[in-house]
Amino acid sequence: MGTHEPDPYDVVGIGFGPSNLSLAVALEEQQASPSSRIEATFFERQAEFGWHRNMLLPGATMQISFLKDLATFRNPASRFTFITYLHEAGRLAQFVNNQDFFPTRQEFHQYLEWAAARIDYDVSFGSEVTTVRLPESAGSGEPEHLEIEVGTPSGRKLVRTRNVVISTGLVPRMPEGVERGDRVWHSSEFLTRFAALNPADLKNVAVVGAGQSAAEIAGFLHDALPHAQVSAVVPSYGYSIADDTPFANQVFDPAAVDDYHFGTAQAKDAFWRYHKNTNYSVVDDEVIRDLFRRSYEEEVRGAKRLHLLNLTRVASVDRAGDAVKVTLDSLLDAERREVTFDALVFATGYDTMEPTTLLGDLNRYCLRDEAGRLVVERDYRIATTPELPFGIYLQGGTEHSHGLTSSLLSNLAVRSGEIADSIVYRRSQRELGTLTVG
Ligand SMILES: Cc1cc2nc3c(=O)[nH]c(=O)nc-3n(C[C@H](O)[C@H](O)[C@H](O)COP(=O)(O)OP(=O)(O)OC[C@H]3O[C@@H](n4cnc5c(N)ncnc54)[C@H](O)[C@@H]3O)c2cc1C
Structure with a gap:
């Protein structure tokens, strides 16, 4: 049994x-004076800071x-900008000479690790938040805080807070019925799984998917296993390009969040219909051209080992010892084939962040729209009934309410500034007595 923190925090960050x-x-940059300090703490289940390490x-x-870093769009003078990092690392001039955005x-x-190490707040690593709830005693009167249950290396811990910011990230998606294992991987575990096997044992490998990770992994396997056959199982007719041209890129601007959030249902739908190809199931131009060049050179040499299986889907996966038996359905000839691989990587994407499990009993206070999705206010706070006067903020899982940047880095600096502003504003309202609790 853990212990309670003495006072409620202003905010607990989950993830x-x-x-x-x-x-x-x-x-940290909100603090006008020490007395206005926002009391915050963060819990992260990984043992140390890591951003998609396996990719x-x-x-x-x-x-x-690089200008869409942790701070620049909100505060270019921040001590946490990518440029400050480069300056401290002694690489600013060389970075500029490299002329690459x-x-x-x-x-x-490295930049993110550098920033994480300079943060003035406590971050508890190896600590997984399991539940956010109201304290049991709250049944009798007005609740005064939320209670967060955390599994830490030294046991269960309970923490009190007036606000939570849930930022637990995307959830790896596997095709239904396919189990992960030492030879069947999701891209999110790629480098760890790859390192655990002897490359000499990998003579015939495949990667499934049509997005950026799938294409990158195909290229990586082709480089790292020069003796191996590498198949790319692609549901489309080859990889499609990510649109990062200037007009399309505006969908990632801070202003687009207002246009989306306050837009009509038709406007929201149009964002997705016209601009999904800025991010979903698409690949950077350079990566596509690199893969095509490899494939073409092999054709010229008459030694093909990079195989693009277009319009093909995985029907089933079975393990047989060290081999992975895969049934592939091709739309090209409507044939079904059995192929055996030494390893199979599913770069089949991610599901959006889903806070429902963490929120447990609190779900009954959270408002949902007619499609069953959480109603999320412009300040990223879940709209709740008046019985829950605390702030539950989401960073991620807000595609339906805030648009395409929800799971991306593009709008991080501005979004987190808006959440910080909201927390500070609500605290001042509470201190003035105009807000009951949060
Ligand atoms: C390979 C890859 C490359 C990408 N590249 C880009 C890019 O170039 N540009 C871009 O805009 N987007 C990119 N993305 C999108 C990606 O979502 C963002 O880069 C970014 O990771 C979002 O940050 P986040 O903090 O919201 O989520 P995450 O980075 O996923 O972080 C969430 C954290 O929460 C922790 N956590 C989860 N549950 C709990 C819990 N219950 N308790 C405690 N901790 C928990 C996790 O361990 C994790 O560290 C990429 C995604 C992938 C997979």
Whole structure:
């Protein structure tokens, strides 16, 4: 049994990926004076800071400009900008000489780690939040805070807070009925799983999917296993390009959040219909061209080992010892084939963040629209009935209410600033006595 913190925090952050890291930056920069300090703490289930570590493939680049970092769009003078990081790392001049808006993912990871290490708030790693709830005693009177249950390395802990910001990230998606294992992986576990096997044992491998991760993994396997056959099982007729041209890119601007949030249902629908190809099931131009070049060169040499299986879907997966038996359905000839691979990677994407499980009993206070989706206010706070006067904020899982940037980094700095503003504003209302609790 854990212990209670003495006082409620102003805010507890659940998850410490880029979203809540950016929130910590925004909260820290909110402090006008020590007395106005926002009391916050963060819980992260990973043992240390890590941003999609299993996809830090050599050479893989960011899909946003380095200026869309943790702080710049909200406060270019922040001590947490990517430029400050480069300056401290002694690479600013070389970065500029490199003339590239899109750093490698490895470099951006280093930047995020650097920022995480400078944050002034407590971050508890190895700590998984299991429930957010009202305290049991709340039944009799007005609740004064929320209670957060956390599994820590030293046992269960309960923490009190007036607000939570849930930023637990995307959830890896596997096709129905397919079990993960040492030879059947999701892209989110790729590098760890790959490192656990002897490359010499991987003579015939496949990656399933049509998006950025699928294409990157196909290229990686082709490089890392020069002796192997590499198949790309693609449901479309080859990879399609991610539209990152300037007009389309505006869908990721902070202003687009207002246009989306306050737009009509038809406007929201149009955002998705016309601009889904800025992010979903699409691949960067450079990565597509690189894969095509490899495939073409192999054709010229008459030694093909990168195989694009277009319009093909996985019907079933069976393990047989170290082999993975896969049934593939091709729309091209309507044939069904059995193929055996030494490893199979599903780069089949992610489901959106879903806070329902964490919220448990609190779900009954959360308002939902006619489609059953959470109603989320412009300040990213879940709309609740008056019996729940605390702030439950979401970073992620707000595609339906705030648009395409919901699960991305593009709008991090501004979004977390808006959440920090809302928390500060609600605290001042409470202190003035115009807000009951939150
Ligand atoms: C390979 C890859 C590359 C990407 N590249 C880009 C890009 O270039 N540009 C872009 O805009 N977007 C990109 N994305 C989208 C991605 O969603 C964002 O980059 C980013 O990770 C969002 O940050 P986040 O903090 O919301 O979520 P996450 O980074 O997923 O962080 C959530 C954190 O919460 C922790 N957590 C989960 N549940 C709990 C719990 N119950 N208790 C405690 N901790 C918990 C997790 O361990 C994790 O560390 C990429 C996604 C992937 C998969």
